[in-house]
Amino acid sequence: MSLVPYREGSVILGDPSSRSLVIVNPSSGSLEFYRKIYKTGPDGPDGHGDVKSRRYSIASYVCPRCGTEIHPRLPLTEVDEDDPNETTDEKNLHGMNLSRKYFHFLEDSHKINESSASMLPPPHPFFIPQELFIPGYFHKFFRVLSLLGSGARGSVFKVVHRIGDIDLGIFALKKIPIGNDMVWFQKCIREVKALSSLTHMSANLITYNHVWLEMDTACGLVRTLDGEESDTVQDIPCIFILQQYCSGGNLENFILKDVFHKFADIQSPEERKRLFRFKKTHSHVPLGLSTEQIVHIMRDIARGIHELHDIGIIHRDLKPSNCLLLKNYNVETALDEFYPTIVIGDLGESQKDGEYRSATGATGTLEFTAPELIISGKTVDYREYSFASDIYSIGMVCYFIVFGELPFEPHMEIRDLKLAIKGILFNKESLLQQHASLGLKPIDGRIFELMELLLSKDYEKRPSAKEVELFLDEVWISLDLETASESLEPRESDCEETLDDIDSQSLVPISDSRPKQSTTRPKLTPSVWKKWLCVLMNMVIVTSITFSSPQASIPVHMSLILLGVSIRSNLRQQRWFLAILLMARVYVGISTTYF
Numbered sequence: 001m002s003l004v005p006y007r008e009g010s011v012i013l014g015d016p017s018s019r020s021l022v023i024v025n026p027s028s029g030s031l032e033f034y035r036k037i038y039k040t041g042p043d044g045p046d047g048h049g050d051v052k053s054r055r056y057s058i059a060s061y062v063c064p065r066c067g068t069e070i071h072p073r074l075p076l077t078e079v080d081e082d083d084p085n086e087t088t089d090e091k092n093l094h095g096m097n098l099s100r101k102y103f104h105f106l107e108d109s110h111k112i113n114e115s116s117a118s119m120l121p122p123p124h125p126f127f128i129p130q131e132l133f134i135p136g137y138f139h140k141f142f143r144v145l146s147l148l149g150s151g152a153r154g155s156v157f158k159v160v161h162r163i164g165d166i167d168l169g170i171f172a173l174k175k176i177p178i179g180n181d182m183v184w185f186q187k188c189i190r191e192v193k194a195l196s197s198l199t200h201m202s203a204n205l206i207t208y209n210h211v212w213l214e215m216d217t218a219c220g221l222v223r224t225l226d227g228e229e230s231d232t233v234q235d236i237p238c239i240f241i242l243q244q245y246c247s248g249g250n251l252e253n254f255i256l257k258d259v260f261h262k263f264a265d266i267q268s269p270e271e272r273k274r275l276f277r278f279k280k281t282h283s284h285v286p287l288g289l290s291t292e293q294i295v296h297i298m299r300d301i302a303r304g305i306h307e308l309h310d311i312g313i314i315h316r317d318l319k320p321s322n323c324l325l326l327k328n329y330n331v332e333t334a335l336d337e338f339y340p341t342i343v344i345g346d347l348g349e350s351q352k353d354g355e356y357r358s359a360t361g362a363t364g365t366l367e368f369t370a371p372e373l374i375i376s377g378k379t380v381d382y383r384e385y386s387f388a389s390d391i392y393s394i395g396m397v398c399y400f401i402v403f404g405e406l407p408f409e410p411h412m413e414i415r416d417l418k419l420a421i422k423g424i425l426f427n428k429e430s431l432l433q434q435h436a437s438l439g440l441k442p443i444d445g446r447i448f449e450l451m452e453l454l455l456s457k458d459y460e461k462r463p464s465a466k467e468v469e470l471f472l473d474e475v476w477i478s479l480d481l482e483t484a485s486e487s488l489e490p491r492e493s494d495c496e497e498t499l500d501d502i503d504s505q506s507l508v509p510i511s512d513s514r515p516k517q518s519t520t521r522p523k524l525t526p527s528v529w530k531k532w533l534c535v536l537m538n539m540v541i542v543t544s545i546t547f548s549s550p551q552a553s554i555p556v557h558m559s560l561i562l563l564g565v566s567i568r569s570n571l572r573q574q575r576w577f578l579a580i581l582l583m584a585r586v587y588v589g590i591s592t593t594y595f
């Protein structure tokens, strides 16, 4: 899909996969739709056969401004195969990857030129100049599918962006009521400023597409008691922020509902039934995520924060509900095989490094706020937000992921909570003990070491986001090696050693990357025995190939090599090897029978 300028004031949307063009005139709102019809058979448009003519016409969609050739199947945004709530149409829409250029042209076309501005009606009672509003744009070009959630500032909707009858893709649309409050407007626009200062597409930060102002109802879908939409609510200025849609929801819900099975009362009957079935078959499995999953999630978060810090932005409100999952978890599949990609959203509280907090207005969420930022009583002993305060929030997110709860009593009085945050101390040993006492899934001891450093009271001791990312990369690599070489015998704990390895000033990745065992590592985890079961099956297949093909033949050599490599691989790779070896066995069977 691409958008190109056409006649004066017009734009074209081209969709090669449906071989269609839509010519849009934003000022009049008129649409013209064209579809390319192929001539089939050997007498195609260029005298070639059907396949060639098809290729020719697809390649003919080239953006005249940037020269980009539009391929019929661009690398798609992650399609959520597992979301049972999505229709096929919605899944297809995820796949439509609207080019960034589309939104740039959209921005341009929304900038009203001076001559048309002078023809606008007289000023309205709001401080925002009327010419900055795009009347009717939301209802004309978007269809609301559902409400994704509501935050302190506004609501987020799942929407389809559409032109006429053509759906352009699914997005998350945040609507923030502004009213007549200039200070509030300045604060809300911070999110857009922060997101647009990212000059590249980031894998772990939410992608912002477009922003506009429009008069709308203050509270989203307003309905009367009988379910009818109310038309008596007054429209006020609202800011709309169109963003990438993350189908997996937020990390807070995932951890509470899917990992720790909390809040059964707010689940739908279907969810409850599925959970009941799951619990029946998995009653012996301890709660919690595996080391690999925790490292995977934390690495994404550290990477996102690292990118923000690199451009001098402090997030200030990092918490699980602001970490979004690109993929939806389907409870039918094994939880330990779910590795969601996390993107960090909601930059509404963000600020430039060095800015004073008084200039930014609001504060982040207390539970995730670093102790040095807490202003309690009459004390004047507090600091400004900093990169180190974001690191503390990463540590608290890590705590939440590991324990499925926060280290504070729920529903505390603000004053008590502030005291608790200022007083709490985290150390690796007590975290380890606490984890063991809860009977959670055993995890690598290095996670607790990391947590201790991230949650350090002394902000100077906290590592940088880059160091956290590197450390987690290193752990990830060593876990992969560990899975390969893991023996069934438990090793001595080396907690003391790893604690020393991590320098509190700089969290340098452990250079020799030796696999390290924590005291909580089990003798035989389900993934270990599944891996060895795969190895055993691979051996059986290779033996069978060896006996049924001629000695020293290529299949024998290849299968032996594959077996050797597979022994050093992790469970996921093992499954691939098993499939390849099975195919090789079938091939050998066919070739010995027929040739």
Ligand SMILES: Nc1ncnc2c1ncn2[C@@H]1O[C@H](COP(=O)(O)OP(=O)(O)OP(=O)(O)O)[C@@H](O)[C@H]1O
Residues within 6 Å of the ligand: 148, 149, 150, 151, 152, 153, 154, 155, 156, 172, 174, 206, 243, 244, 245, 246, 247, 249, 250, 317, 321, 322, 324, 345, 346
């Ligand atoms: N891009 C998105 N894709 C999918 N869901 C989203 C997206 N953005 C937000 N959401 C959902 O909407 C909810 C509300 O988001 P929002 O950023 O407004 O508030 P919040 O972070 O939960 O709360 P607060 O703003 O008070 O800190 C999120 O928790 C998330 O579940």
